[in-house]
Every structure is written in C-alpha cells, then in structure tokens.
Amino acid sequence: MQKWKILKTDVALDNKWCTVHKDMVELPSGKIIDDYFVSIRPDVVLVFPLTADGKAILVRQYKHGAKEILLEFPGGVVDAGEDSIETAALRELREETGYFTAEITALGSVYDNPTKDTNKIYFFLARNVEKLHDTEFDVTEDIETVEVSVSEIAGLIKEGKIKVSGSIAIYYMAMAALNK
Amino acid sequence: MQKWKILKTDVALDNKWCTVHKDMVELPSGKIIDDYFVSIRPDVVLVFPLTADGKAILVRQYKHGAKEILLEFPGGVVDAGEDSIETAALRELREETGYFTAEITALGSVYDNPTKDTNKIYFFLARNVEKLHDTEFDVTEDIETVEVSVSEIAGLIKEGKIKVSGSIAIYYMAMAALNK
Numbered sequence: 001m002q003k004w005k006i007l008k009t010d011v012a013l014d015n016k017w018c019t020v021h022k023d024m025v026e027l028p029s030g031k032i033i034d035d036y037f038v039s040i041r042p043d044v045v046l047v048f049p050l051t052a053d054g055k056a057i058l059v060r061q062y063k064h065g066a067k068e069i070l071l072e073f074p075g076g077v078v079d080a081g082e083d084s085i086e087t088a089a090l091r092e093l094r095e096e097t098g099y100f101t102a103e104i105t106a107l108g109s110v111y112d113n114p115t116k117d118t119n120k121i122y123f124f125l126a127r128n129v130e131k132l133h134d135t136e137f138d139v140t141e142d143i144e145t146v147e148v149s150v151s152e153i154a155g156l157i158k159e160g161k162i163k164v165s166g167s168i169a170i171y172y173m174a175m176a177a178l179n180k
Numbered sequence: 181m182q183k184w185k186i187l188k189t190d191v192a193l194d195n196k197w198c199t200v201h202k203d204m205v206e207l208p209s210g211k212i213i214d215d216y217f218v219s220i221r222p223d224v225v226l227v228f229p230l231t232a233d234g235k236a237i238l239v240r241q242y243k244h245g246a247k248e249i250l251l252e253f254p255g256g257v258v259d260a261g262e263d264s265i266e267t268a269a270l271r272e273l274r275e276e277t278g279y280f281t282a283e284i285t286a287l288g289s290v291y292d293n294p295t296k297d298t299n300k301i302y303f304f305l306a307r308n309v310e311k312l313h314d315t316e317f318d319v320t321e322d323i324e325t326v327e328v329s330v331s332e333i334a335g336l337i338k339e340g341k342i343k344v345s346g347s348i349a350i351y352y353m354a355m356a357a358l359n360k
Contacts, residue, residue, distance in 0.1 A: 001240065001241070001242060001249050001322065001324060002242070003242055003247060003248075003249070004242060004244055012193055012195075012198070013192055013193045013200055015192075015215070015217065017215060017216075017217050018192070018200060018202075018217035018219075020193055020198060020200065022198075023244070025244065027320065027322070028322065029322070031319060033319070033320060035195070035197060036197070036244055036320075037195065037197050037198035038244060038245050039198075039219060039245070039296075041296070060181065061181070062181060062182070062183055062184060063291075063294035063295050064184055064203070064205065064216055064218060064295070065218050065219070065291070065293060065294050065295050065296045065297045065298055066291050066294035066297075066298070066300075067183060067298075068183075068294065069181050069183070070291070070294055108338075108340050108343065109340075109343065110343045110344060110345045110348065111243075111245070111246050111250070111343065111344050111345070112292040112293050112344075112345050112346070113245060113292050113293065113297075114243035114245050114246035114248065114250055114344055115243050115244070115245050116219075116221070116245045117245045117246075117293070118245055118246070118247075120246075121345065139211060139213070140207065140213060140216070142181065142207070142208065142209070144181060154356060157353065157356075158288075158353075158356060160288050160289075163288065163289065163290045163291065164290060164291050164292075164294055165290045165291070165292050165301065165345040165346045165348075165349040166292070166345045168290065168345075168348075168349035168352065168353065169345040169348035169349045169352075172348065172349075172352040173337065173338075173348065176334060176337075176338060
C-alpha cells in the first residue's frame with residue numbers, strides 16, 4: 001500500500017482561523033484527482049486530569065461547530081513557539097480549569113479526522129491535579145469546570161452525556177494506563 | 181450557559197467536496213466575532229463489525245489529511261437520500277470489507293470536532309458479520325481488510341497501531357455494550 005503523490009497544491013482558503021488546501025494528487029493506480037481538499041489545522045492537546053481523591057476534571061462549554069453545549073476533557077491548540085506539547089497541555093489545563101500538577105504523562109497521539117484534516121491530538125494523563133490558579137479564558141470561551149468521580153464517567157459516555165470521540169478515547173486510554 | 185447567536189453567515193468556500201461558512205456571531209457576553217469559520221460536513225457512520233468467532237474486521241488505507249496509512253474500523257459518509265443511518269452503516273461495511281449481517285445496533289452518536297465541524301459520527305455494533313460480498317471501492321479508495329481477534333485490540337491501541345479517536349471510542353463503547 002502506497003501514499004498518494006501530490007502534484008500541485010492550491011490554497012483554497014487562507015485565513016488566520018481557517019486554511020484549506022486543494023491538492024492535485026496521483027493515486028497509486030495512476031488515477032489523478034484534481035481537487036482533494038484538506039483542512040490545514042494546528043495540533044491539539046487533550047488532558048485527562050485526575051485529582052488525588054479520584055475525581056476527573058471536565059469542562060462544559062458551547063461549541064459552535066456542533067451548535068451544542070458539550071461536556072469534554074480540557075484541551076486546546078498548541079501555540080506556535082510553545083516549548084513542548086506537554087507545556088501546551090499544562091497551559092490549557094490551567095487556563096480552562098485553574099487546576100495544575102507537575103505529574104503529566106503522554107498517552108499517545110491520535111487523529112480525529114485523518115481523511116480531511118492534517119492535525120494530531122496529543123493525549124495526556126495529569127495526575128494529582130489541584131485547583132491552584134484562576135481560569136484564563138480566550139475571548140470566545142465561557143467554560144464551566146465540572147468535577148466527576150472517575151467511576152461515573154463510563155455511565156456518562158453510555159448515556160451520551162460525554163459525546164466527543166477524543167474525550168471518550170482519552171478516558172479509556174487513561175484507564176488502561178492506570179490499569180483500572 | 182447559552183448558545184451563540186448567528187447574526188450573518190457568509191459562504192467562505194463552496195465546493196462539492198468542501199464547504200466552509202464564515203459566521204458573524206454574538207456571544208452571550210454581547211461580544212461580536214465577525215469571522216468564526218465552520219466546516220459544513222456530512223454525517224458519518226462508523227461500524228464495529230464482529231464475527232461469530234470473536235474477530236473484529238478493520239480496514240487499512242491511506243488517508244490524505246494525515247498523509248499516513250491507517251488502521252481503522254469501516255465507515256464513511258451517509259449518502260443524501262439514504263433510507264436510514266443504519267442502511268448507510270451496513271452499506272459502508274459491505275462496500276469496504278464485503279462483510280454483512282442483519283444484526284446491527286446503534287451505539288450512539290458523537291462529534292469528532294465540535295469546535296470546527298458540523299457533522300456527527302454514528303456508531304454501530306454489527307454482530308455475526310460474514311464475508312458475503314465483494315468489496316466495492318470509491319475511486320479514491322484502496323482498502324485492505326484486516327481481521328483481528330477482539331482480545332488484541334486494546335494492545336493495538338496502546339501501541340499506537342490504532343490511532344484514530346473514533347475507532348478507539350467505538351471499540352470501548354462496543355465492549356461496554358457487550359459487557360466485556
């Protein structure tokens with residue numbers, strides 16, 4: 001199995017908040033597709049924050065793609081020039097929830113939509129988080145912090161109360177890492 | 181917590197394969213954002229196909245957003261005018277793998293990227309699937325079917341060999357539904 005060859009890339013949309021490329025590609029079969037659209041998106045971090053007494057910290061906020069108020073784990077875009085992805089994860093945790101820790105472990109990276117989007121999502125497990133800071137929201141953010149006992153999360157997923165694939169995946173990957 | 185009010189929608193990119201809207205929105209705070217970009221994407225189905233002898237059916241294919249060959253569960257876009265989402269799930273299963281069954285159950289719907297994309301992903305559990313048909317690929321598809329014992333999947337996720345958030349989420353949700 002082979003990758004596709006990019007013959008030409010046109011910028012279909014070029015904006016600070018949204019960049020789309022139109023690629024002309026050659027498939028391994030020799031077939032040429034002249035308009036394969038790819039959204040160029042920045043990498044993202046997602047954090048599973050766990051307190052010493054077995055609570056997970058989630059965030060509830062309005063998401064304008066879905067047009068719904070959703071419950072997810074904290075995370076966000078890795079800033080250009082940021083030290084490391086781990087720094088980005090701890091910054092997003094602090095900004096969105098005020099919680100912090102020094103105990104952070106990578107759980108791996110995934111794609112949300114590898115067909116259409118370029119970005120990866122880096123998953124982190126943050127242990128023994130504590131509320132040490134005030135939240136710091138971006139202009140589009142209005143975030144409610146929600147503390148949930150870890151034992152309740154599988155039920156929230158089953159009931160459709162947590163319904164974002166990254167948040168579901170990170171919960172189960174964190175549980176596997178913790179051997180629970 | 182309130183949803184945002186859409187004051188105006190401009191079409192930033194309008195193509196058969198890629199539609200992007202630029203919304204002018206009013207936040208609950210009264211703040212106005214004049215360029216919030218949203219990708220209008222069709223709903224998607226994802227299927228966890230299980231054979232009578234405990235094998236899951238996966239697909240390996242090149243994904244041009246990620247520029248990688250990836251192992252995932254079968255799925256795809258719900259066609260306009262398709263009877264039901266369940267029909268779409270069984271059609272994608274048949275086209276991508278040749279496997280089929282009459283035993284299909286909904287596992288719920290999720291978002292991959294509720295911040296930027298409009299679409300949902302509908303998860304299905306397909307039990308007692310059998311290889312009954314030839315595969316039928318779209319022009320951009322070149323798909324390898326991979327049969328894996330269900331007991332190996334958690335290991336493949338841990339090793340980063342399955343690394344798409346929807347595929348990770350559907351595996352664990354299927355396991356929960358099967359009470360394993």
